[in-house]
Amino acid sequence: MSSMTSMLATLVAGWLLAFSATCQAAADAGDLASKASAPSAAAQPDEAATLRILHRDILTMRGRIAGMTPQARVRRARERLEALPDEAVALPINTVQFQSGGGRGVQFLVGDLPLFSVVEGDVDADTKQDFDALVAQTRDHMEEVHAAWGEMRSRPLLLQGLLRSAGATLLFVALVWGAYRVMARVVVLMEKRRDVLAARFSHVDWREFLARVAVVVLQVLQWIVLLALTYSWAHFVLGSFVATAPIARDLGDWLVHKLSWLAEGALDSLPGFATVVIVLAFTRLVVDLLGYLFDALQKGRLRLPLFHPETVSATRRIFTVFAWCVGIAVAYPFLPGASSDVFKGLSVLFGLMITLGSTGLVTQLMSGLVVIYSRSLHKGDFVDINGVQGVVTEVASLATKIVNVRNDEITIPNSVVISSPIHNYSKLSGTHGTLLSTKVTIGYDAPWRQVHALLIDAARRTRGVRATPEPYVYQRALSDFYVEYELFASIENPPDRIPILSALHESIQDAFNEHGVQIMSPHFLGQPDHAVVVPKTQWYASPASPGPQVSSVRGRQG
Known part of the structure:
Protein backbone atom coordinates (compact mmCIF):
# COMPACT_ATOMS: atom_id res chain seq x y z
CA MET A 1 0.00 0.00 0.00
CA SER A 2 2.85 2.35 0.87
CA SER A 3 4.62 1.65 -2.44
CA MET A 4 1.43 2.32 -4.39
CA THR A 5 0.93 5.60 -2.51
CA SER A 6 4.51 6.61 -3.22
CA MET A 7 4.13 5.74 -6.89
CA LEU A 8 0.87 7.72 -7.13
CA ALA A 9 2.43 10.76 -5.46
CA THR A 10 5.43 10.61 -7.78
CA LEU A 11 3.17 10.39 -10.86
CA VAL A 12 1.06 13.36 -9.74
CA ALA A 13 4.15 15.46 -8.99
CA GLY A 14 5.63 14.60 -12.36
CA TRP A 15 2.35 15.47 -14.11
CA LEU A 16 2.17 18.84 -12.38
CA LEU A 17 5.78 19.65 -13.29
CA ALA A 18 5.15 18.65 -16.89
CA PHE A 19 1.99 20.76 -16.95
CA SER A 20 3.91 23.76 -15.62
CA ALA A 21 6.70 23.28 -18.16
CA THR A 22 4.17 22.99 -21.01
CA CYS A 23 2.49 26.24 -19.99
CA GLN A 24 5.84 28.01 -19.82
CA ALA A 25 6.86 26.61 -23.24
CA ALA A 26 3.58 27.87 -24.74
CA ALA A 27 4.29 31.30 -23.31
CA ASP A 28 7.80 31.21 -24.82
CA ALA A 29 6.35 30.26 -28.21
CA GLY A 30 4.01 33.22 -28.06
CA ASP A 31 6.91 35.52 -27.16
CA LEU A 32 9.02 34.20 -30.03
CA ALA A 33 6.15 34.56 -32.52
CA SER A 34 5.58 38.17 -31.49
CA LYS A 35 9.27 38.95 -31.75
CA ALA A 36 9.64 37.42 -35.21
CA SER A 37 7.66 40.27 -36.81
CA ALA A 38 9.04 43.04 -34.61
CA PRO A 39 11.93 45.31 -35.56
CA SER A 40 15.45 44.40 -34.52
CA ALA A 41 16.72 45.02 -30.99
CA ALA A 42 19.06 47.67 -32.26
CA ALA A 43 16.10 49.66 -33.60
CA GLN A 44 14.06 49.74 -30.36
CA PRO A 45 14.52 48.90 -26.63
CA ASP A 46 14.25 45.30 -25.45
CA GLU A 47 10.85 44.18 -24.26
CA ALA A 48 10.57 42.87 -20.74
CA ALA A 49 10.13 39.13 -20.11
CA THR A 50 8.79 37.54 -16.93
CA LEU A 51 10.24 34.39 -15.38
CA ARG A 52 7.44 32.14 -14.06
CA ILE A 53 8.01 28.96 -12.09
CA LEU A 54 5.11 26.73 -10.98
CA HIS A 55 2.67 29.45 -12.12
CA ARG A 56 4.36 31.98 -9.82
CA ASP A 57 6.02 35.18 -11.02
CA ILE A 58 9.67 35.34 -9.92
CA LEU A 59 11.23 38.28 -11.74
CA THR A 60 10.55 40.56 -14.69
CA MET A 61 13.81 40.89 -16.61
CA ARG A 62 14.41 44.15 -18.49
CA GLY A 63 18.18 44.43 -18.97
CA ARG A 64 20.81 42.56 -20.93
CA ILE A 65 23.66 40.47 -19.56
CA ALA A 66 26.61 39.74 -21.84
CA GLY A 67 24.47 40.60 -24.88
CA MET A 68 21.60 38.26 -23.86
CA THR A 69 18.14 39.79 -24.26
CA PRO A 70 15.54 39.43 -21.47
CA GLN A 71 13.77 36.70 -23.47
CA ALA A 72 17.03 34.75 -23.82
CA ARG A 73 17.74 35.16 -20.10
CA VAL A 74 14.32 33.75 -19.24
CA ARG A 75 14.82 30.76 -21.52
CA ARG A 76 18.26 30.14 -20.04
CA ALA A 77 16.87 30.23 -16.49
CA ARG A 78 14.10 27.74 -17.34
CA GLU A 79 16.57 25.38 -18.92
CA ARG A 80 18.66 25.42 -15.74
CA LEU A 81 15.57 24.85 -13.57
CA GLU A 82 14.45 21.89 -15.68
CA ALA A 83 17.97 20.40 -15.44
CA LEU A 84 18.04 20.48 -11.64
CA PRO A 85 18.27 17.03 -10.01
CA ASP A 86 15.57 15.87 -7.57
CA GLU A 87 18.05 16.20 -4.69
CA ALA A 88 18.17 19.99 -5.26
CA VAL A 89 14.86 20.34 -3.42
CA ALA A 90 16.76 20.00 -0.15
CA LEU A 91 19.41 22.61 -1.04
CA PRO A 92 19.04 26.23 0.17
CA ILE A 93 18.64 29.35 -1.98
CA ASN A 94 21.92 31.30 -2.12
CA THR A 95 22.94 34.62 -3.69
CA VAL A 96 26.28 35.92 -4.93
CA GLN A 97 26.97 39.56 -5.82
CA PHE A 98 28.96 40.56 -8.89
CA GLN A 99 29.72 43.51 -11.14
CA SER A 100 28.26 43.59 -14.66
CA GLY A 101 29.23 46.35 -17.13
CA GLY A 102 29.82 48.92 -14.44
CA GLY A 103 26.62 47.96 -12.56
CA ARG A 104 25.76 45.65 -9.74
CA GLY A 105 24.29 42.19 -10.09
CA VAL A 106 23.20 39.26 -7.93
CA GLN A 107 23.41 35.60 -8.96
CA PHE A 108 20.74 33.26 -7.53
CA LEU A 109 21.75 29.65 -6.86
CA VAL A 110 20.25 26.47 -5.46
CA GLY A 111 23.08 25.25 -3.31
CA ASP A 112 25.98 25.90 -5.67
CA LEU A 113 23.97 25.40 -8.89
CA PRO A 114 23.38 28.70 -10.74
CA LEU A 115 19.82 29.63 -11.78
CA PHE A 116 19.60 33.24 -12.98
CA SER A 117 20.92 36.71 -12.27
CA VAL A 118 19.38 40.05 -11.31
CA VAL A 119 21.04 43.25 -12.58
CA GLU A 120 20.34 46.93 -12.10
CA GLY A 121 18.86 47.06 -15.62
CA ASP A 122 15.94 44.94 -14.33
CA VAL A 123 14.70 47.72 -12.03
CA ASP A 124 11.43 49.26 -13.17
CA ALA A 125 11.88 53.02 -13.18
CA ASP A 126 8.14 53.64 -13.08
CA THR A 127 7.70 51.94 -9.68
CA LYS A 128 10.57 53.89 -8.03
CA GLN A 129 11.93 50.61 -6.62
CA ASP A 130 15.68 50.39 -5.93
CA PHE A 131 17.93 47.46 -6.74
CA ASP A 132 18.19 46.11 -3.17
CA ALA A 133 14.40 45.99 -2.83
CA LEU A 134 14.14 44.13 -6.15
CA VAL A 135 16.69 41.55 -4.97
CA ALA A 136 14.82 41.07 -1.68
CA GLN A 137 11.53 40.67 -3.50
CA THR A 138 13.04 38.15 -5.90
CA ARG A 139 14.50 36.15 -3.00
CA ASP A 140 11.06 36.01 -1.31
CA HIS A 141 9.55 34.71 -4.54
CA MET A 142 12.25 32.08 -4.91
CA GLU A 143 11.78 30.97 -1.28
CA GLU A 144 8.04 30.56 -1.96
CA VAL A 145 8.72 28.52 -5.11
CA HIS A 146 11.35 26.47 -3.32
CA ALA A 147 8.89 25.65 -0.55
CA ALA A 148 6.17 24.78 -3.08
CA TRP A 149 8.63 22.58 -4.92
CA GLY A 150 9.29 20.65 -1.76
CA GLU A 151 5.58 20.40 -0.86
CA MET A 152 4.85 18.97 -4.32
CA ARG A 153 6.97 15.96 -3.40
CA SER A 154 5.16 15.47 -0.09
CA THR A 244 -2.08 24.98 -9.22
CA ALA A 245 -2.79 27.09 -6.13
CA PRO A 246 -1.64 30.30 -7.92
CA ILE A 247 -4.15 29.59 -10.70
CA ALA A 248 -6.94 29.33 -8.13
CA ARG A 249 -5.76 32.57 -6.53
CA ASP A 250 -5.68 34.31 -9.91
CA LEU A 251 -9.13 32.93 -10.68
CA GLY A 252 -10.54 34.43 -7.49
CA ASP A 253 -8.79 37.74 -8.13
CA TRP A 254 -10.22 37.78 -11.65
CA LEU A 255 -13.78 37.32 -10.37
CA VAL A 256 -13.34 40.02 -7.74
CA HIS A 257 -11.83 42.33 -10.34
CA LYS A 258 -14.70 41.77 -12.78
CA LEU A 259 -17.35 42.30 -10.11
CA SER A 260 -15.59 45.45 -8.95
CA TRP A 261 -15.35 46.62 -12.55
CA LEU A 262 -19.08 46.06 -13.08
CA ALA A 263 -19.95 47.84 -9.83
CA GLU A 264 -17.69 50.79 -10.65
CA GLY A 265 -19.11 50.96 -14.16
CA ALA A 266 -22.67 50.96 -12.81
CA LEU A 267 -21.85 53.73 -10.34
CA ASP A 268 -20.04 55.78 -12.99
CA SER A 269 -23.02 55.36 -15.33
CA LEU A 270 -25.60 56.69 -12.86
CA PRO A 271 -25.18 60.38 -13.85
CA GLY A 272 -25.46 59.46 -17.53
CA PHE A 273 -28.56 57.34 -16.90
CA ALA A 274 -30.12 60.16 -14.90
CA THR A 275 -29.47 62.57 -17.78
CA VAL A 276 -30.97 60.13 -20.30
CA VAL A 277 -34.09 59.69 -18.15
CA ILE A 278 -34.51 63.46 -17.78
CA VAL A 279 -34.09 64.08 -21.53
CA LEU A 280 -36.54 61.31 -22.47
CA ALA A 281 -39.04 62.44 -19.84
CA PHE A 282 -38.89 65.98 -21.21
CA THR A 283 -39.31 64.62 -24.75
CA ARG A 284 -42.38 62.67 -23.63
CA LEU A 285 -43.81 65.85 -22.12
CA VAL A 286 -43.31 67.71 -25.41
CA VAL A 287 -44.94 64.84 -27.34
CA ASP A 288 -47.95 64.86 -24.98
CA LEU A 289 -48.36 68.63 -25.44
CA LEU A 290 -48.18 68.21 -29.21
CA GLY A 291 -50.77 65.45 -28.98
CA TYR A 292 -53.13 67.71 -27.03
CA LEU A 293 -52.66 70.48 -29.62
CA PHE A 294 -53.31 68.21 -32.61
CA ASP A 295 -56.33 66.59 -30.92
CA ALA A 296 -57.83 70.05 -30.55
CA LEU A 297 -57.11 70.80 -34.22
CA GLN A 298 -58.60 67.50 -35.39
CA LYS A 299 -61.80 67.92 -33.35
CA GLY A 300 -62.25 71.53 -34.48
CA ARG A 301 -61.83 73.09 -31.04
CA LEU A 302 -58.81 75.00 -32.35
CA ARG A 303 -58.16 76.44 -35.77
CA LEU A 304 -54.78 77.46 -37.13
CA PRO A 305 -53.76 78.52 -40.64
CA LEU A 306 -52.14 75.87 -42.84
CA PHE A 307 -53.64 73.05 -40.71
CA HIS A 308 -56.50 71.09 -42.30
CA PRO A 309 -58.46 68.28 -40.65
CA GLU A 310 -57.37 65.85 -43.39
CA THR A 311 -53.66 66.47 -42.72
CA VAL A 312 -53.67 66.81 -38.91
CA SER A 313 -53.01 63.09 -38.33
CA ALA A 314 -49.99 62.99 -40.66
CA THR A 315 -48.63 66.26 -39.28
CA ARG A 316 -48.93 64.88 -35.78
CA ARG A 317 -46.90 61.81 -36.70
CA ILE A 318 -44.21 63.94 -38.33
CA PHE A 319 -43.87 66.23 -35.31
CA THR A 320 -43.87 63.24 -32.93
CA VAL A 321 -41.12 61.42 -34.87
CA PHE A 322 -39.08 64.63 -35.09
CA ALA A 323 -39.40 65.26 -31.33
CA TRP A 324 -38.28 61.72 -30.46
CA CYS A 325 -35.37 61.89 -32.92
CA VAL A 326 -34.16 65.11 -31.31
CA GLY A 327 -34.57 63.62 -27.82
CA ILE A 328 -32.65 60.46 -28.71
CA ALA A 329 -29.91 62.49 -30.40
CA VAL A 330 -29.51 64.61 -27.25
CA ALA A 331 -29.57 61.59 -24.90
CA TYR A 332 -27.30 59.34 -26.99
CA PRO A 333 -23.92 60.80 -25.86
CA PHE A 334 -24.86 60.17 -22.22
CA LEU A 335 -25.48 56.44 -22.74
CA PRO A 336 -22.80 54.18 -21.20
CA GLY A 337 -20.35 53.16 -23.88
CA ALA A 338 -21.69 55.61 -26.44
CA SER A 339 -18.15 56.66 -27.31
CA SER A 340 -16.83 53.09 -27.55
CA ASP A 341 -15.75 51.51 -30.82
CA VAL A 342 -18.67 49.06 -30.63
CA PHE A 343 -21.26 51.84 -30.65
CA LYS A 344 -19.37 53.68 -33.36
CA GLY A 345 -19.21 50.54 -35.51
CA LEU A 346 -22.93 49.88 -35.07
CA SER A 347 -23.73 53.50 -35.94
CA VAL A 348 -21.70 53.24 -39.15
CA LEU A 349 -23.32 49.89 -40.01
CA PHE A 350 -26.88 51.15 -39.47
CA GLY A 351 -26.10 54.33 -41.39
CA LEU A 352 -24.75 52.31 -44.31
CA MET A 353 -27.78 50.00 -44.29
CA ILE A 354 -30.21 52.94 -44.25
CA THR A 355 -28.28 54.75 -46.99
CA LEU A 356 -28.21 51.72 -49.32
CA GLY A 357 -31.71 50.44 -48.63
CA SER A 358 -33.75 53.59 -48.09
CA THR A 359 -33.92 54.98 -51.63
CA GLY A 360 -37.23 53.33 -52.44
CA LEU A 361 -38.48 53.82 -48.91
CA VAL A 362 -37.82 57.56 -48.95
CA THR A 363 -39.52 57.82 -52.34
CA GLN A 364 -42.63 56.13 -50.98
CA LEU A 365 -42.60 58.28 -47.82
CA MET A 366 -42.34 61.50 -49.80
CA SER A 367 -45.07 60.29 -52.15
CA GLY A 368 -47.25 59.57 -49.12
CA LEU A 369 -46.74 63.12 -47.86
CA VAL A 370 -47.73 64.48 -51.28
CA VAL A 371 -50.91 62.36 -51.27
CA ILE A 372 -51.84 63.42 -47.74
CA TYR A 373 -51.07 67.11 -47.99
CA SER A 374 -52.63 67.48 -51.46
CA ARG A 375 -55.90 66.33 -49.83
CA SER A 376 -56.84 64.56 -53.04
CA LEU A 377 -58.40 61.64 -51.19
CA HIS A 378 -59.06 60.38 -47.71
CA LYS A 379 -60.58 57.36 -45.99
CA GLY A 380 -64.11 56.54 -47.18
CA ASP A 381 -63.85 58.17 -50.63
CA PHE A 382 -64.94 56.28 -53.71
CA VAL A 383 -62.11 56.73 -56.20
CA ASP A 384 -60.68 55.49 -59.47
CA ILE A 385 -56.85 55.27 -59.43
CA ASN A 386 -54.97 53.77 -62.33
CA GLY A 387 -58.05 51.83 -63.42
CA VAL A 388 -58.84 50.55 -59.89
CA GLN A 389 -62.25 51.60 -58.56
CA GLY A 390 -63.23 51.21 -54.94
CA VAL A 391 -63.53 52.72 -51.47
CA VAL A 392 -60.39 54.05 -49.79
CA THR A 393 -59.88 52.22 -46.50
CA GLU A 394 -56.42 53.54 -45.56
CA VAL A 395 -54.06 56.29 -46.64
CA ALA A 396 -50.74 55.28 -45.08
CA SER A 397 -47.23 56.64 -45.39
CA LEU A 398 -46.13 54.00 -47.92
CA ALA A 399 -49.29 52.88 -49.72
CA THR A 400 -53.02 53.45 -50.17
CA LYS A 401 -55.48 50.59 -49.65
CA ILE A 402 -58.71 50.30 -51.68
CA VAL A 403 -61.57 47.78 -51.43
CA ASN A 404 -63.33 47.22 -54.77
CA VAL A 405 -66.83 45.95 -55.57
CA ARG A 406 -65.61 42.32 -55.34
CA ASN A 407 -64.46 43.00 -51.77
CA ASP A 408 -60.81 42.66 -52.81
CA GLU A 409 -58.32 44.79 -50.90
CA ILE A 410 -55.92 46.39 -53.37
CA THR A 411 -52.70 48.07 -52.18
CA ILE A 412 -51.34 50.80 -54.43
CA PRO A 413 -47.89 52.28 -53.68
CA ASN A 414 -48.03 56.02 -53.12
CA SER A 415 -45.52 56.59 -55.91
CA VAL A 416 -48.11 55.07 -58.30
CA VAL A 417 -50.92 57.14 -56.75
CA ILE A 418 -49.20 60.49 -57.35
CA SER A 419 -48.20 59.51 -60.89
CA SER A 420 -51.76 58.53 -61.90
CA PRO A 421 -54.93 60.61 -62.32
CA ILE A 422 -57.15 60.34 -59.24
CA HIS A 423 -60.89 60.34 -59.90
CA ASN A 424 -62.51 61.12 -56.57
CA TYR A 425 -66.26 60.64 -56.88
CA SER A 426 -66.88 61.56 -53.24
CA LYS A 427 -64.95 64.82 -53.00
CA LEU A 428 -67.69 67.14 -54.32
CA SER A 429 -70.74 65.02 -53.59
CA GLY A 430 -71.93 66.97 -50.58
CA THR A 431 -74.10 69.57 -52.40
CA HIS A 432 -75.19 68.19 -55.75
CA GLY A 433 -74.17 64.57 -55.36
CA THR A 434 -71.83 62.64 -57.61
CA LEU A 435 -72.53 62.45 -61.31
CA LEU A 436 -73.07 59.05 -62.87
CA SER A 437 -73.12 58.62 -66.66
CA THR A 438 -73.83 55.87 -69.16
CA LYS A 439 -74.00 55.74 -72.97
CA VAL A 440 -76.48 54.13 -75.37
CA THR A 441 -76.57 54.08 -79.18
CA ILE A 442 -79.97 54.45 -80.89
CA GLY A 443 -80.81 54.41 -84.59
CA TYR A 444 -81.74 57.50 -86.59
CA ASP A 445 -85.32 56.26 -86.96
CA ALA A 446 -86.01 56.95 -83.26
CA PRO A 447 -86.93 60.59 -82.45
CA TRP A 448 -84.24 62.08 -80.33
CA ARG A 449 -86.78 63.84 -78.07
CA GLN A 450 -88.32 60.43 -77.30
CA VAL A 451 -84.89 58.99 -76.53
CA HIS A 452 -84.13 61.87 -74.15
CA ALA A 453 -87.45 61.37 -72.37
CA LEU A 454 -86.93 57.59 -72.07
CA LEU A 455 -83.44 57.99 -70.60
CA ILE A 456 -84.56 60.62 -68.08
CA ASP A 457 -87.58 58.49 -67.10
CA ALA A 458 -85.29 55.47 -66.55
CA ALA A 459 -83.03 57.55 -64.29
CA ARG A 460 -85.99 58.83 -62.23
CA ARG A 461 -87.33 55.35 -61.57
CA THR A 462 -83.89 54.07 -60.37
CA ARG A 463 -83.42 54.03 -56.61
CA GLY A 464 -80.32 55.90 -55.45
CA VAL A 465 -80.52 58.59 -58.15
CA ARG A 466 -81.17 62.09 -56.81
CA ALA A 467 -84.22 64.00 -58.00
CA THR A 468 -82.30 67.26 -57.68
CA PRO A 469 -80.47 68.16 -59.81
CA GLU A 470 -82.53 66.51 -62.53
CA PRO A 471 -80.97 63.99 -64.92
CA TYR A 472 -80.06 65.26 -68.38
CA VAL A 473 -78.90 63.84 -71.72
CA TYR A 474 -76.21 64.85 -74.23
CA GLN A 475 -75.88 63.63 -77.81
CA ARG A 476 -72.19 62.78 -77.93
CA ALA A 477 -71.85 61.63 -81.57
CA LEU A 478 -73.72 61.23 -84.87
CA SER A 479 -72.20 58.06 -86.21
CA ASP A 480 -72.84 56.27 -89.52
CA PHE A 481 -75.58 53.99 -88.24
CA TYR A 482 -76.67 55.39 -84.89
CA VAL A 483 -76.72 58.35 -82.54
CA GLU A 484 -74.70 58.15 -79.31
CA TYR A 485 -76.58 59.45 -76.27
CA GLU A 486 -75.03 59.94 -72.80
CA LEU A 487 -77.21 60.14 -69.69
CA PHE A 488 -76.00 62.10 -66.64
CA ALA A 489 -77.57 61.63 -63.20
CA SER A 490 -76.56 62.50 -59.64
CA ILE A 491 -76.41 59.80 -56.96
CA GLU A 492 -76.60 60.08 -53.20
CA ASN A 493 -73.88 57.69 -52.03
CA PRO A 494 -70.69 57.46 -54.15
CA PRO A 495 -69.67 54.03 -52.77
CA ASP A 496 -72.90 52.65 -54.32
CA ARG A 497 -71.82 53.85 -57.75
CA ILE A 498 -71.45 50.43 -59.37
CA PRO A 499 -74.71 48.89 -58.01
CA ILE A 500 -76.67 52.05 -58.99
CA LEU A 501 -75.17 51.96 -62.50
CA SER A 502 -76.29 48.34 -62.86
CA ALA A 503 -79.81 49.27 -61.70
CA LEU A 504 -79.85 52.23 -64.13
CA HIS A 505 -79.00 49.92 -67.03
CA GLU A 506 -81.92 47.68 -66.05
CA SER A 507 -84.28 50.64 -66.01
CA ILE A 508 -83.06 51.85 -69.43
CA GLN A 509 -83.68 48.42 -70.98
CA ASP A 510 -87.21 48.25 -69.50
CA ALA A 511 -88.09 51.78 -70.63
CA PHE A 512 -86.92 51.24 -74.23
CA ASN A 513 -88.60 47.83 -74.46
CA GLU A 514 -91.90 49.29 -73.20
CA HIS A 515 -91.95 51.85 -76.00
CA GLY A 516 -90.52 49.62 -78.71
CA VAL A 517 -87.34 51.62 -79.26
CA GLN A 518 -84.43 49.54 -80.53
CA ILE A 519 -80.96 49.88 -78.96
CA MET A 520 -78.33 49.59 -81.70
CA SER A 521 -75.81 47.59 -79.67
CA PRO A 522 -74.63 45.18 -80.91
CA HIS A 523 -74.24 46.67 -84.40
CA PHE A 524 -76.30 45.35 -87.27
CA LEU A 525 -74.95 44.62 -90.73
CA GLY A 526 -78.47 44.97 -92.06
CA GLN A 527 -81.59 46.49 -90.52
CA PRO A 528 -84.10 43.73 -89.55
CA ASP A 529 -87.72 43.89 -90.75
CA HIS A 530 -88.94 44.38 -87.19
CA ALA A 531 -87.63 46.27 -84.18
CA VAL A 532 -85.25 44.27 -81.98
CA VAL A 533 -87.00 44.70 -78.61
CA VAL A 534 -88.24 42.43 -75.80
CA PRO A 535 -92.05 42.55 -75.42
CA LYS A 536 -93.29 43.19 -71.90
CA THR A 537 -95.03 39.79 -71.91
CA GLN A 538 -91.58 38.11 -72.03
CA TRP A 539 -89.86 40.15 -69.32
CA TYR A 540 -90.22 37.33 -66.81
CA ALA A 541 -89.54 34.36 -69.03
CA SER A 542 -88.35 31.22 -67.19
CA PRO A 543 -86.49 31.00 -64.90
CA ALA A 544 -87.27 34.63 -63.92
CA SER A 545 -90.25 35.05 -61.59
CA PRO A 546 -92.91 37.78 -61.84
CA GLY A 547 -92.51 40.60 -59.36
CA PRO A 548 -91.92 44.30 -59.04
CA GLN A 549 -89.60 46.03 -61.46
CA VAL A 550 -85.95 45.41 -60.51
CA SER A 551 -84.48 48.90 -60.46
CA SER A 552 -83.11 49.23 -56.94
CA VAL A 553 -79.54 49.26 -55.67
CA ARG A 554 -78.59 45.63 -55.15
CA GLY A 555 -75.60 46.11 -52.91
CA ARG A 556 -73.43 48.64 -51.19
CA GLN A 557 -69.78 49.15 -51.98
CA GLY A 558 -67.23 48.62 -49.16
Missing part, protein backbone atom coordinates in the same frame (compact mmCIF):
# COMPACT_ATOMS: atom_id res chain seq x y z
CA ARG A 155 3.02 12.37 -0.42
CA PRO A 156 0.66 13.30 2.44
CA LEU A 157 -0.07 16.69 0.85
CA LEU A 158 -0.68 15.12 -2.54
CA LEU A 159 -3.04 12.52 -1.07
CA GLN A 160 -4.81 15.22 0.90
CA GLY A 161 -5.29 17.23 -2.30
CA LEU A 162 -6.61 14.19 -4.16
CA LEU A 163 -9.06 13.37 -1.37
CA ARG A 164 -10.23 16.99 -1.17
CA SER A 165 -10.70 17.09 -4.95
CA ALA A 166 -12.61 13.79 -4.98
CA GLY A 167 -14.90 14.95 -2.18
CA ALA A 168 -15.44 18.31 -3.86
CA THR A 169 -16.24 16.59 -7.15
CA LEU A 170 -18.86 14.32 -5.55
CA LEU A 171 -20.41 17.30 -3.78
CA PHE A 172 -20.33 19.29 -7.02
CA VAL A 173 -22.14 16.55 -8.96
CA ALA A 174 -24.78 16.23 -6.23
CA LEU A 175 -25.35 19.99 -6.05
CA VAL A 176 -25.56 20.35 -9.84
CA TRP A 177 -28.02 17.48 -10.08
CA GLY A 178 -30.16 18.84 -7.23
CA ALA A 179 -30.07 22.44 -8.44
CA TYR A 180 -30.95 21.42 -11.98
CA ARG A 181 -33.88 19.26 -10.86
CA VAL A 182 -35.27 21.88 -8.50
CA MET A 183 -34.91 24.77 -10.95
CA ALA A 184 -36.34 22.70 -13.80
CA ARG A 185 -39.38 21.81 -11.70
CA VAL A 186 -39.91 25.45 -10.73
CA VAL A 187 -39.64 26.50 -14.39
CA VAL A 188 -42.20 23.87 -15.45
CA LEU A 189 -44.64 25.05 -12.76
CA MET A 190 -44.23 28.66 -13.84
CA GLU A 191 -44.73 27.70 -17.50
CA LYS A 192 -47.98 25.93 -16.60
CA ARG A 193 -49.10 29.04 -14.71
CA ARG A 194 -48.22 31.16 -17.74
CA ASP A 195 -50.24 28.89 -20.07
CA VAL A 196 -53.25 29.00 -17.72
CA LEU A 197 -53.18 32.81 -17.66
CA ALA A 198 -52.78 32.95 -21.44
CA ALA A 199 -55.83 30.70 -21.92
CA ARG A 200 -57.91 32.66 -19.39
CA PHE A 201 -57.54 36.09 -20.98
CA SER A 202 -58.41 36.91 -24.58
CA HIS A 203 -56.23 40.02 -24.43
CA VAL A 204 -52.74 40.74 -23.11
CA ASP A 205 -52.89 40.85 -19.30
CA TRP A 206 -50.18 42.14 -16.98
CA ARG A 207 -50.26 38.91 -14.95
CA GLU A 208 -49.52 36.84 -18.05
CA PHE A 209 -46.70 39.25 -18.93
CA LEU A 210 -45.20 38.90 -15.44
CA ALA A 211 -45.46 35.11 -15.69
CA ARG A 212 -43.55 35.12 -18.98
CA VAL A 213 -40.87 37.39 -17.50
CA ALA A 214 -40.61 35.09 -14.47
CA VAL A 215 -40.06 32.04 -16.73
CA VAL A 216 -37.21 33.78 -18.54
CA VAL A 217 -35.66 35.00 -15.27
CA LEU A 218 -35.81 31.51 -13.78
CA GLN A 219 -34.15 29.99 -16.86
CA VAL A 220 -31.35 32.55 -16.69
CA LEU A 221 -31.02 32.05 -12.94
CA GLN A 222 -30.72 28.30 -13.49
CA TRP A 223 -27.66 28.77 -15.69
CA ILE A 224 -26.17 31.32 -13.31
CA VAL A 225 -26.43 28.81 -10.43
CA LEU A 226 -24.83 26.06 -12.52
CA LEU A 227 -21.99 28.35 -13.60
CA ALA A 228 -21.43 29.49 -10.01
CA LEU A 229 -21.21 25.89 -8.83
CA THR A 230 -18.76 25.06 -11.63
CA TYR A 231 -16.63 28.08 -10.81
CA SER A 232 -16.57 27.21 -7.09
CA TRP A 233 -15.62 23.60 -7.82
CA ALA A 234 -12.78 24.60 -10.17
CA HIS A 235 -11.47 27.16 -7.66
CA PHE A 236 -11.50 24.62 -4.81
CA VAL A 237 -9.87 21.80 -6.81
CA LEU A 238 -7.11 24.02 -8.20
CA GLY A 239 -6.43 25.38 -4.72
CA SER A 240 -6.03 21.86 -3.32
CA PHE A 241 -2.63 21.37 -5.02
CA VAL A 242 0.52 23.37 -4.51
CA ALA A 243 1.34 23.65 -8.21
